[in-house]
Amino acid sequence: MFERALKGLRLQFGTQMLSVATVALSLFCMGAALLALENTGAMVRRWGAPVKVTVFLAEGVSLEQVDTLRRALTGLPEVEDARYVSSAEARQSLSAGGDATVASAPVELFPATIELRLVPSAVTADRVASVAARVRRIPAVSEVETYRGFTERLRGLLAGGRAAAGIVALGVLLCVLAVVSNTVRMSLAARLREIEVLRLVGATRAYIRTPFLVEGAMLGGVGAVVAVAVLAMVYATLRSHFDASLGTLLGVHPVFLPWTVSMLLIVGGAGLGALGSAAALRRGLQS
Secondary structure, eight states, rough: OOOHHHHHHHHHHHHHHHHHHHHHHHHHHHHHHHHHHHHHHHHHHHSSEEEEEEEOOOOTOOOOHHHHHHHHHHHHEEEEEEEEHHHHHHHHHHHHOOOHHHHHHHGGGOEEEEEEEOOOGGHHOOOOHHHHHHHHSSEEEEEEOHHHHHHHHHHHHHHHHHHHHHHHHHHHHHHHHHHHHHHHHHHHHTTTTHHHHHHHHTTTHHHHHHHHHHHHHHHHHHHHHHHHHHHHHHHHHHHHHHHHHHHHTTTTOOOOOOOHHHHHHHHHHHHHHHHHHHHHHHOOOOO
C-alpha cells in the first residue's frame, strides 16, 4: 500500500509539492499563533501570580530607615515577604544577560527598591491598590509600582489571542482539507485506468482506497514537519536577536512550543490529510 502511495506521489510530483507547501504555510501560521500564546502566557504567569509590588525609595534614605521600613512593610497583613534591593544589586540584575552598557552605567541611575511579595489572599485588584495607597504615604517612599495595569492588559491580550488562534485553527482545518482533497482528486483522475483494471480483476474497495488515504496522510504529515522545522528556524533567528537585558527585566525568556504540541501539529496534519483524501474518494469513487 505504501509503495503504491509513493507511486501516486511520483506521478504528479510538482502538484504534490505545491500541496505540501500550501499545507506547510497553513500549519506554520497556526504554529506561530500557538508560539505567541505560549510566550504571552508565560509572561502573564510571571507578572500575575504571585503579585509583586515594587516600592521605590526616595533619594538620601539611610540604611537604618530602609531596615525600619522593610520591617514595617513585612508586618502588613497583605505582605508575605519584603526584600531590599540596593542600587548596585539592581544594576547587577539588569546586566545579568551580558549587557555591557548596563553593567558599566553609573550605579546612581538604578533606584533602590523594596520588593514585596503579597500573600495569595491579597491577589486582588482592590487589595493591591489598598497596599499601594498606604505605602505611598510613607515619606521614605517615592513611588509604588503594582504592575496591575500591565498584567490586566496582558491577560486581555492572551484572551484575544486564544480567540484568534481558534479562528486560525478553523481556517487551517478548512485550507488543509481543501488542498489535500483537490490534490487527491487530481491523482484519482490521472489513475482512473489503473483503478478500472483493479476493479476488473476483483480488487476490494479497501485495496483501492487505502493508497490514496496514505497519500493524503503523507501530504499533510510532510507539510506539518516542514511547518514545524521552518517555525523552529524562525524562532531561533528571532531569539538570537532578543535583547538579553529585556528578558531579564521582564523575568521571562522566549521559549519554543513544547514537544507535545509540535507532535500534535505533525499528527494533526497527517490526520487532516487523510480526512481530506477520504472526502475526495467519496466523490471520486463510485461503487
